Amino acid sequence: MNPTSTLSESGTSLLMGQIFDKDEKWCVPLEEFPDGSYALFRDGKEHCEIVSDPVASRTIWYYMDGNIFIASTSQRMIVMFLGSFEFDERVIPWMLSTGTLGPAFSWDKRIKLVPADSSVILNKNKWSVTTKSNPIEFNLVKRSDERHEKLLRELLQTVFKTLNLDYSKWVLPLSGGYDSRGILCLLLDASPNSHCLRTITWGLKSSLDVKGNDAFIARELASKLNVPNKYYINDLSEEPIDRIINRFVLIGEGLIDNVSDYLDGFSMWKTIFENGIEGIIRGDEGFGCKPYSSPLAVRINQSCSLCSDFSNLKDYMKYGFPSQELPQHLNQRKGETLSAWRDRLFHEHTLPTGFSPLSDLKLSYVEQINPLLSRAILKQVRQLPDHLRTGKTLFKKIVISLSPEIDYATHESSASLSEILKQEQIVNLVKNELSSNVAKTLFPAAFLDFVLKGIKSKGQIKTVKTNSFSLRSFIGKIIPRFLKETLRNKVVLPSLDNNILAFRVFLICKMNKILNDDFRNN
Numbered sequence: 327m328n329p330t331s332t333l334s335e336s337g338t339s340l341l342m343g344q345i346f347d348k349d350e351k352w353c354v355p356l357e358e359f360p361d362g363s364y365a366l367f368r369d370g371k372e373h374c375e376i377v378s379d380p381v382a383s384r385t386i387w388y389y390m391d392g393n394i395f396i397a398s399t400s401q402r403m404i405v406m407f408l409g410s411f412e413f414d415e416r417v418i419p420w421m422l423s424t425g426t427l428g429p430a431f432s433w434d435k436r437i438k439l440v441p442a443d444s445s446v447i448l449n450k451n452k453w454s455v456t457t458k459s460n461p462i463e464f465n466l467v468k469r470s471d472e473r474h475e476k477l478l479r480e481l482l483q484t485v486f487k488t489l490n491l492d493y494s495k496w497v498l499p500l501s502g503g504y505d506s507r508g509i510l511c512l513l514l515d516a517s518p519n520s521h522c523l524r525t526i527t528w529g530l531k532s533s534l535d536v537k538g539n540d541a542f543i544a545r546e547l548a549s550k551l552n553v554p555n556k557y558y559i560n561d562l563s564e565e566p567i568d569r570i571i572n573r574f575v576l577i578g579e580g581l582i583d584n585v586s587d588y589l590d591g592f593s594m595w596k597t598i599f600e601n602g603i604e605g606i607i608r609g610d611e612g613f614g615c616k617p618y619s620s621p622l623a624v625r626i627n628q629s630c631s632l633c634s635d636f637s638n639l640k641d642y643m644k645y646g647f648p649s650q651e652l653p654q655h656l657n658q659r660k661g662e663t664l665s666a667w668r669d670r671l672f673h674e675h676t677l678p679t680g681f682s683p684l685s686d687l688k689l690s691y692v693e694q695i696n697p698l699l700s701r702a703i704l705k706q707v708r709q710l711p712d713h714l715r716t717g718k719t720l721f722k723k724i725v726i727s728l729s730p731e732i733d734y735a736t737h738e739s740s741a742s743l744s745e746i747l748k749q750e751q752i753v754n755l756v757k758n759e760l761s762s763n764v765a766k767t768l769f770p771a772a773f774l775d776f777v778l779k780g781i782k783s784k785g786q787i788k789t790v791k792t793n794s795f796s797l798r799s800f801i802g803k804i805i806p807r808f809l810k811e812t813l814r815n816k817v818v819l820p821s822l823d824n825n826i827l828a829f830r831v832f833l834i835c836k837m838n839k840i841l842n843d844d845f846r847n848n
Contacts, residue, residue: 346695384686387404491605760778764835
């Protein structure tokens with residue numbers, strides 16, 4: 327963890343992150359949760375309270391027994407402190423099917439997480455723990471579309487006016503999409519200090535001059551709005567691949583499989599920190615997701631897929647893995663529309679489980695805030711009718727009205743995870759790990775043999791993912807979404823990419839070794 331002036335302390339209370347508006351009582355246990363992007367540890371004479379922000383953008387873990395209470399943003403630290411590790415096998419099917427630890431699980435069965443917009447309160451006198459949560463509910467408020475737009479627009483302006491950042495030390499990652507563009511326009515309009523704002527973009531070197539991708543559009547937009555834009559190349563580093571992947575696993579604690587933007591060995595983030603940048607203004611948001619026509623499509627796209635949803639994993643229990651079920655609170659509720667369920671899952675599960683681990687990877691180098699994930703903004707979004715949330719319809723309309731007439735990106739500037747994991751040196755690294763004694767201890771031989779046989783390799787990545795062409799991808803683009811989902815539901819289950827599956831098994835093996843070594847060598 328790099329030292330930064332962004333940390334706030336008051337007595338034995340600590341705020342990691344930022345509060346969007348002044349809150350003098352942020353450090354007082356049992357007070358209202360502040361609005362912002364943070365992990366908050368507030369301590370008093372009788373209570374110690376651990377508070378997550380509205381979407382748990384920084385996951386907090388905790389442990390308690392009859393003698394000790396520990397809370398940390400790091401599972402490794404808790405294991406080191408305890409001096410023992412007890413692997414939770416329930417993470418196996420979730421890591422295989424989603425590339426995450428799943429809802430509420432950790433590597434160690436004794437460690438729990440603080441849910442989104444919640445707190446865990448330790449009563450020191452009674453030595454007991456209780457949890458307090460703000461419910462995540464989508465309740466339509468009947469207003470005209472015009473009135474909904476006016477309220478959301480005004481709220482966006484209000485939230486951005488409350489941000490108090492030193493723009494000489496903070497930068498905005500700028501892509502070619504709506505989210506970061508919306509933030510840029512709102513910041514330029516709201517802050518008298520925004521003339522100091524700088525933007526950054528990253529991706530493959532080959533993406534720089536490809537029209538229509540993030541790198542090209544971001545550069546054009548920054549020029550039009552007269553703000554600097556620096557492009558960071560994150561092609562594969564010349565470091566040994568085992569060192570790069572090991573750094574990814576150590577920094578992220580194996581909470582997610584998406585290594586796509588980190589194969590430069592984090593040199594980009596190291597450079598950003600060394601250049602005096604203390605924080606980034608992220609464009610993560612919750613304005614609404616793409617339309618899906620079936621519950622299966624909703625689950626798969628919201629990181630709630632089960633092993634039984636994939637043709638090559640549906641027989642997972644024959645290998646002795648624990649059964650896997652979606653927790654009751656994440657199931658579609660009576661009277662809840664498919665669209666409302668889709669977006670509730672995104673707020674309640676996908677953001678904390680899928681986005682927070684990606685934030686952890688950056689937080690070792692820089693601070694991060696997500697102004698579009700303000701509690702006030704999320705509450706307003708949860709009052710919108712489905713048609714204004716689906717596809718971010720209302721938010722996009724607002725951004726278009728604020729933005730200069732510059733095209734939006736149609737593809738990304740980074741390579742896809744499936745392409746990356748087919749590179750020969752990564753394939754060899756994964757195969758070696760899956761042949762290790764650790765792998766043989768955790769997984770039955772039949773499963774490891776099945777996974778190893780499915781791995782494929784090819785040459786180096788030379789183009790971005792959207793420049794590649796195949797008959798299969800072309801057909802996939804011209805078939806309507808509803809028809810693809812119907813075929814998936816009623817004809818054939820999708821198959822999980824074999825190299826992605828192998829990398830997820832690799833992560834389970836690596837983290838078991840790391841956590842066992844942590845307490846033994848501590």
